[in-house]
Every structure is written in structure tokens, then in C-alpha cells.
Amino acid sequence: MKRRTVPARLAIVVLLAGTLALPQLTANQFYIHLANLVLLNAIFAISLGLIMSVGQISLGHAAFVAAGGYISAVAALKFKVPPILGIVLAGLLTGVVAALLGKILLRLRGVYFVLVTFLVGQVFTLILLNWESVTQGANGLVGIPPISLFGFSISTRLRFYYFALAAFVLVLTFLWALMRSQYGRAFRSIAENVRLAEASGIDVSRYQVIAFALGSGIAGAAGAVMVHYIRFLSPDSFTFKDSITYITMLVVGGRQAMIGGVLGSLFLTPLPEMLRGFVGAQQIVYGVILLGVLMFLPEGLVSLGRFFRKRSPEAGR
């Protein structure tokens, strides 16, 4: 383990101060909105990164985001559950569901797992569309209340920015600590070589289920946070396309490092806004960037700046 040098610590402090001061620099609500989306997408991407860190790719990640969103939204609308409780509930429930599902699905490795998570996501969208008594079908849920903390309503973009930032730092710190614990070491050894890890007495299935449940649970909770910000939710809100977007962010930012998903979100979230007015072009640019990074910068943007890199990736995949 590399020890953090003084400049590195300084950088973290400067970054944190910068992110705190950031929204004060602009009065433009749209930029603040964009910053909020960057933070949320970053959480989605790094939670997917956690699942990828045990060598499995989930193409159904958006389904867990949507599941969390629906749980919290329905709880708030039908049972008047306070959103902040709903978010916790969403995280716990999606985590538990992911654990149960993972126990079955994670018997599969590699491409089989990818295919099945893809199918699970598709069926989940179908269920959302057809379970109209709860989800309102394609019309979606409207009038979802904003988060309120001790009577303080987080209803403006600026307030939400600080809430999202806190959530983001919380998730990042948790994952940072996790990856440094015995779990993180087990995850990495599994990603590097499943059979070697198995032979060394690491319970691969158990760790994969843990990573899948945690990653999906975080995605569910963050999905709930997002839903109380956007305050509208339909089966189209989070689909297969979003699962691809999260993968794109992770790959473009850098698959090997935790910070990769963050960089990916920072780079890719604002991008479609520059391409407004070109229907379809946004997606094409996403696709081209993804291909380009895969070909010419396989370790992602992270590998551009050594300074931000946490450790040099030994594993090729």
C-alpha cells in the first residue's frame, strides 16, 4: 500500500473545498442541475464498479436504480413514508433482492451472467409497465415529494447539490474503506484470477454476492435520491440504455480504479448538453467515445493522469 503524500492530501482538501464552493460561483440553475446529475451518475457508475471489481458485469444495473426509485416513490405517495426513510428502505430492499437474486445468478460467470442480468433488466421494465395499480404503468408517477431533513425541505437545486455531494462522499468513503478491508483484497484477487482465488480458499460466490448486493443496494438508494430530486418516475426513466451509460462512464473513466466512474460521469454527463438539437447524435457520440477509449486508452481517463491513479492495474481485464 502506497502512503499518501502531502501533495495528495492537499489535493483532496482543495478538491473538497472546490466542490463545496462550486455552486456559489454560478447563479445559473442549469449548471447546478448538471452538477447534481454528475454526482448521481458518479454514484451509479462506482456502484457498478463495485460489482465489476469481482469480475462480473451487470447489464441490469439501471433496473436496480429504477427499483430503488419506485420503492421510495411508492412508499412516499401511497404510505406517506418520509423520503429520507424511503431512501434507506430502497437501499436495503434492493440490496436484499440483489443478494437473493445474486445467490442464483452469480453461479454464472462471464458472459452468461451478463446475458442474464440483461434479461432481468428487460423483464423488470415489463413488470413496471404492466403493474399499473402500483406503478401507474407508462404514465409514471408524478408529484413525488422532495427530501426533507428535520423539516428542512431539499427542494431547490442548490440545496440538493449539497445533499447529493454528501451522499457521494459517503458512498465514496464507504467503498474506499471497503476496498482496503479484507473484502477489497478478496474482490481484487477474484477479479484477477477466479480459479486461483478459489484455490487459495477464498469463497468466491460469497464475495461476489456481497459485492453484487452492496453495489445494487447503493444503486437502489441513489436511484431513490434521484427520484426525489427529479420528482417524476416512469419505466422509461432508467432502462437498458442507462445501464450502458453507466458501463460507458466506468470504462471511459477507467475500470480499474474507484475514481474511474467519477471521472467518467464528470466527462460524459455534461456532454449530451453540448449536443442538444441533434437527435440521436448524443448517443452516437457516446458510442464513438466508448469505442475510442476501449481501443486507444483501455485503462480510461484515469491512466492519463498518474497523479489521480490509485494503483497501477496489473490485471488486463
Next chain:
Amino acid sequence: MEYATLLGQAALNGLVIGAMYMLMAAGFTLTFGIMRVVNFAHGEFYMLGAFTAFFAYVYWDIPFVLCLAIAAVTIGVLGILVERTLIRPFRDDETSGMIATLAISVIVQNAAIMMWGSAPRAMPDIVRGTLVLGPFSFPWSRLLVIAAAALIFFAFWLFMQRTRTGRAMRAVAQDQEAALLQGIRINYIYPLAFGISVALAALAGALMGPVFSVSPFIGLTPMLKAFIVVILGGLGSVPGAVAGGILLGFIESFTATMFGSLISDILQLLLVILILLVRPSGLLGQREA
């Protein structure tokens, strides 16, 4: 009597979509078996095939058989180019290769939306009339799909079994290193296999164009079903794709007739999960090394 009619229709529909799934899955499984590439853009080549046939048939009045050939050749050549430029760099990295095909799928679909718009277009029937057999009446247009799919698959099977190139492909699928030692050129086999694979998808799309409609979004469902079929039949297994395709077609048709299409889709997924639990390598697949 009416029950029998219903069952007859369901069986015919099952055979039609089963034939399409068979073509889709055969191509999908070929790419995986030979190149170890999971092609998430497979459905987009189906869509491109449908559009090619649509334009050729509706705008240029070319006989449908020729339209099929045009679709297969155009999309097949496109597939070869795609393999050479976009898939080849990821030859030793299954994961990156798969993500690359996701990117290709996004690019192709959105390019199609920009060029042709997202509204579905109806394609006229190729043949009219129905075949009446006792209580059953079968539209000729559907029977044509089944016959054409069977012929196409037979040609593909002959190619794989009887030609040197087909044998070389099977050799690569079995053991790449041993095949290399025999002097089989991977740089020749891979693009060809990919081209044939997406040509099969294009043919499936061209055949189904008159049955469903043609739009940039039609590729997703057949690809989804191809995934289910290869999980049923085993990734990399061509006989598995045939058996799984027909089987899934029947399951889908009968469960949709009885319970509606949503329940049918959910049942299919449960079936897949069940099979994966019992036999992760599929019904006819071999265990992954």
C-alpha cells in the same frame, strides 16, 4: 373444433418465430463459438437486414428472393468490415470485445434513427392467400418464412459440414491453438465467421420484415430472444440454437395465446433461470473450460 384451430394457429406462429429465433441464435452462437465475442449488436444487423430488404422490395421492386440475397451480401460485407476495424483489436479480451459491440449497437441504432426516422414502416406481404387444411388455415406468407428459414439454415449447415472453410471454422471453435497449428488462418476465418453470422441475422430480419414492421428499434427483441435461445441451447452450440430456437418459439406462442405476452415473457425468463440453475452450460452445450 375451435380449440384445435387455436392450437393450430399457435403452433404455426410458434414455428414462424421459432424459425427466426433459430437463424438469429445460430449466428449469435457462431460468433461466440469461434471468436469468443458476445455480439450485442446482433439485433442491429437484423434491423439493417430488414431495412435493406424493405428498400429493395418496396422502392426498387426487386423480386423478394433477390432482396434476401442483397440483404445477406450487403450486411455480410458490412460485418466483415466491422470485424476488421472494430472487433479485431479486442481479440484477446472478451470483456472489452463485448463492450465494443454494445458501443457498435448504440451507434448503428441511432444512425438508423437519424437516417430513416423512428416511425415503423409496414412492408407488404410477399405472397397472398391461405392454405386450408381441415380446421386449420395457414397464411402462405407465414409458411414462406418457415420454408425460407429452413432452406437458409440447411445451406448454412451444408457449408459448415461440407466445405473446407466450414470445417476450418468448426476446428477453430473446438480448439483454436490446435487449429492454428494446422495452418488455419485466423485472420481469414474470424471476419468470415462474423460476416456469415450477421448475414444470418440480416436474413432473419429481411424475412420477418413483411410479418412485423420495419423500424430502427426492431432489433432488440430478436436479440433478446437469441440470448434466451443460446442459454437454452448452450453458447457456441449450433444444434442447440436450432432446438432452442424452435422450442422457444413454441413456448412463446402457446404461453402468449394462453396467458398473454407479458406473462409469456416472464415465464421465459423464469425458464432460463431454472435451466441455468440445473445446467449452466445449457441443454445441449458443453461445459465451459
